[in-house]
Amino acid sequence: MIAQALLYILAIxxxxxxxxxxxxxxxxxxxxxxxxxxxxxxxxxVPLVGQILELSKQRDxxxxxxxxxxxxxxxxxxxxxxxxxxxxLMCNDPDLLADVLSRTNSVNYEKPLDFKLVFETxxxxxxxxxxxxxxxxxxxxxxxxxxxxxxxxxMISIITDQTAKxxxxxxxxxxxxxxxxxxxxxxNALTLSIIVSxxxxxxxxxxxxxxxxxxxxxxxxxxxxxxxxxRMINQIPFLSKLPFWRKNLIDSGVRTIGAxxxxxxxxxxxxxxxxxxxxxxxxxxxLSAVDDDxxxxxxxxxxxxxxxxxxxxxxxxxxxxxWILYVLMTHEDVQQACREEVDRILPNGIQPTDExxxxxxxxxxxxxxxxxxxxxxxxxxxxxxHDHVIGTERQLHIQTGSTIVxxxxxxxxxxxxxxxxxxxxxxxxxxxxxxxxxxxxxxxYAYLPFAAGPRNCIGQNFxxxxxxxxxxxxxxxxTFQMTSGQKIAPDVKITMRAxxxxxxxxxxxxI
Numbered sequence: 232m233i234a235q236a237l238l239y240i241l242a243i244x245x246x247x248x249x250x251x252x253x254x255x256x257x258x259x260x261x262x263x264x265x266x267x268x269x270x271x272x273x274x275x276x277v278p279l280v281g282q283i284l285e286l287s288k289q290r291d292x293x294x295x296x297x298x299x300x301x302x303x304x305x306x307x308x309x310x311x312x313x314x315x316x317x318x319x320l321m322c323n324d325p326d327l328l329a330d331v332l333s334r335t336n337s338v339n340y341e342k343p344l345d346f347k348l349v350f351e352t353x354x355x356x357x358x359x360x361x362x363x364x365x366x367x368x369x370x371x372x373x374x375x376x377x378x379x380x381x382x383x384x385x386m387i388s389i390i391t392d393q394t395a396k397x398x399x400x401x402x403x404x405x406x407x408x409x410x411x412x413x414x415x416x417x418x419n420a421l422t423l424s425i426i427v428s429x430x431x432x433x434x435x436x437x438x439x440x441x442x443x444x445x446x447x448x449x450x451x452x453x454x455x456x457x458x459x460x461x462r463m464i465n466q467i468p469f470l471s472k473l474p475f476w477r478k479n480l481i482d483s484g485v486r487t488i489g490a491x492x493x494x495x496x497x498x499x500x501x502x503x504x505x506x507x508x509x510x511x512x513x514x515x516x517x518l519s520a521v522d523d524d525x526x527x528x529x530x531x532x533x534x535x536x537x538x539x540x541x542x543x544x545x546x547x548x549x550x551x552x553x554w555i556l557y558v559l560m561t562h563e564d565v566q567q568a569c570r571e572e573v574d575r576i577l578p579n580g581i582q583p584t585d586e587x588x589x590x591x592x593x594x595x596x597x598x599x600x601x602x603x604x605x606x607x608x609x610x611x612x613x614x615x616x617h618d619h620v621i622g623t624e625r626q627l628h629i630q631t632g633s634t635i636v637x638x639x640x641x642x643x644x645x646x647x648x649x650x651x652x653x654x655x656x657x658x659x660x661x662x663x664x665x666x667x668x669x670x671x672x673x674x675x676y677a678y679l680p681f682a683a684g685p686r687n688c689i690g691q692n693f694x695x696x697x698x699x700x701x702x703x704x705x706x707x708x709x710t711f712q713m714t715s716g717q718k719i720a721p722d723v724k725i726t727m728r729a730x731x732x733x734x735x736x737x738x739x740x741x742i
Contacts (some may be wrong), residue, residue, distance in 0.1 A: 237696065255279060255316040263318045263556045265630055268313055271320070273311025274302070281313020293720035293730060296609075296640060303641045309627070312636070317345065319612075320635050323642040325676035329637055330621035331613055332676065332684040333713055338344055342686075343614035343634045349456055352481055353542060356536035358690060360543065369522050371689065374536060377516040384585050385510030386693070390700045391582050393428060397421045398708050402739035411714045413732035418549040423449070425697060426544045430513040430537050431495045432506050445488075445541065452484045453546070457724040513540060514736050540690060547607040548694050550726040552701055553733050554605035555597065559706070560713040560735060565657060568593050569706045583703050589667070594702050596660035598695065600679035604655060609640040609727045611682050633725045640727065641681050648677040711738040 256278045262283035263276045274282050289298040299321075302310060308324040347361045354360055356365055359370055362713070376382065401417065423445050434494060454479040474515055499514055500505040506512035511519070517533045545682035557565040572593040577583055583591075614634045621627050629635070644652040650659075672678055688694070705711075714734040 249676060257597045259313075259316060259318040262630060262633055263311060263313075266318075266320060266613075266630070266633075269627060271311055271627075272306040273321075274306075274313060275567070276311075276318070278315055279316045281315050281317070283313070283315045286314075290722065293718070293722070294728070296721045297483075299332055299638055300535075300641055300644065303638075308645070311385050317634065320629075320633060321638060322635050323638055323645065324622075324623070324625070324676040325642070325648070326623070327621050327627060327680070328637060328642075328676045328683075330619075331629075332679075332686075333680070334685050335620065336621075337685045339615055339617045339619040339629075340613040341616050343612050346612055346687055349460060351450060353456070353485060355531070356540045357514060357532045358424070358535040358539040360539050368685075370528075370532070370536065371685070373520040373522055374517070374689060376520070377513055378386075378689055380692070382511065382516060383693055383696055385508040386512070387583075387585055387696070387700065388509055389428045389507055390425050390583075390697050391704065393421060393424045394704045395582065396700050397424070398704060401737045402709060411734040411736050413734055415549065415553050415728060415732045418552040419545065421701070422545040422552070422697070423541070424551040426541050428507050428512075429693075430540055431492075432499070432504050432512055432514065445545075448484045448487055449542065449545075452481060452488075453725060455481050455484075488538065489534065492537055493530070496530050496533055513537065544690050544694060546726050548697055550607040550728050551598070551601065551605075551694070551698055553729055554607075555698070555702055556735070557605075557713075557719065557729065557733055558597065558601055560711050562655055565597060565655065566706065568657070569597060569702070573707045575705055577703065580707060583700055587703075588699060591699055592662050592664075593657065593705055594699050594706075595662075595695075596657040598698050598702065599660040600635075600655055600657040603643045603649070603678060604653075605721065605727060606639040606643060606680045607726045608680075610636060610638055611679075612636050637679065637682075640721075643678060643680075645677070648673045668715065708740055710738050710740045712738075 260276055260278070263273075266273070286295060286298065289295040302312065302321070303323060309320065310317050311321050312321050322331070328659060331340060341363050342361055347356075350358070350360050356362065357366065357370070359367065359374065362370055397417065398419070401412070427445055433741065459478075459481075461475050495504065495514070496518075499518065506515055513535065514533070517528055517536060520529075521527055559569065572591060576587055576590045612634055615631050618631050619629045643649065646652045660669060676683060681691040681694075708730045712735055714736070717734050718731055719733065720730040721727050
């Protein structure tokens with residue numbers, strides 16, 4: 232009996248090892264070798280763990296962002312890296328990226344499975360972030376009009392009103408004047424209030440339920456996803472489904488947020504709620520959207536697209552605003568240039584409107600330069616679903632199943648693409664005052680803060696509009712004093728945050 236039991240155990244172990252080898256090792260090693268044969272350098276292939284242990288060490292030392300910059304110096308603009316068991320081709324060559332990201336070649340690439348496993352849990356399989364093929368094209372065509380300038384214009388009042396409330400809270404609270412605040416927390420709350428108000432017509436000031444759900448539960452969900460991703464749980468399908476590693480917390484949070492959004496959609500359909508905008512809000516536009524066959528979005532599709540806007544839009548813009556304020560507090564000349572422009576265009580503290588936006592060229596340039604040096608979402612990925620050859624002078628065969636990772640933080644600091652790449656110089660983005668045109672980039676794919684091609688960020692115009700309005704109002708009405716001695720360390724989770732926050736005293740500016 233003992234011998235038979237040992238044979239059973241041995242058989243199970245052999246099957247388990249075979250499963251792991253064929254599922255998680257063999258194919259990844261084949262991809263690694265196929266790139267090495269083509270002359271691609273990289274970190275050594277280490278089965279199952281890749282370079283994840285070294286990356287974890289670098290994160291603990293607050294050097295993970297620098298780590299990837301050093302790898303690019305070591306191996307070049309295209310190199311191999313192991314995210315746990317998965318082989319990744321890190322590509323920061325704009326000529327090659329042009330082929331990967333162009334609309335012509337989009338049929339050859341999708342979002343990889345591990346990316347979908349992470350975000351399907353939060354946003355569902357129909358959301359623009361994870362949908363593919365015809366479903367993505369249909370949804371994109373239906374939703375695009377919501378982000379047209381005419382519709383965004385109606386949301387300006389929400390952005391300025393919510394920003395004014397946030398500034399008043401910061402500058403009239405005596406405790407805030409005497410004690411520093413973490414601007415990451417403050418901007419997260421502000422951008423959430425803006426996007427939820429713009430999407431659902433829910434005012435955080437009066438709707439405590441919305442505030443609790445989106446500020447409290449959302450923060451817990453994002454922390455749980457980051458925890459699972461860094462332990463490679465989300466990268467392995469069968470592990471991602473097991474009820475461990477904060478899975479129950481994620482499931483519970485998703486149910487709570489989903490039920491709340493379901494109720495919001497039902498209330499709007501039945502006339503129990505209305506837009507807070509001077510025109511249609513995002514929910515109105517989603518409810519009225521039709522495809523080429525005259526079909527509307529289902530309630531489930533509306534919920535998933537709405538959650539995508541809320542989750543992706545609030546986190547990225549909040550992080551961008553943190554880095555903008557960091558720049559202003561560490562570059563007095565930049566802050567002064569913004570102030571002079573705002574005081575000229577918005578005298579006597581008047582609130583900005585659509586008519587003022589095109590005149591805020593310094594603010595726009597500061598935003599663009601901040602996105603260059605501190606891209607809010609520095610990594611995006613594409614997985615080949617067909618064999619594909621990219622490049623002209625330097626050709627590279629991409630096998631089906633290969634995953635390409637674009638690190639914009641490295642791309643935006645290449646010294647052959649950007650003069651003085653590590654220096655903050657907003658003047659490189661200043662429009663020609665006569666034509667209104669921006670300076671020409673050294674390469675069309677040298678600057679990708681919102682990705683590119685048919686899968687670029689659909690909400691980028693909203694994000695840039697929001698950031699410009701917030702920035703103008705902040706420099707107009709506030710002074711910021713950065714807390715001395717704090718450590719500012721960029722750290723990539725879902726976005727590239729300041730790892731320890733950004734602490735500053737905020738006070739009312741005397742106009």
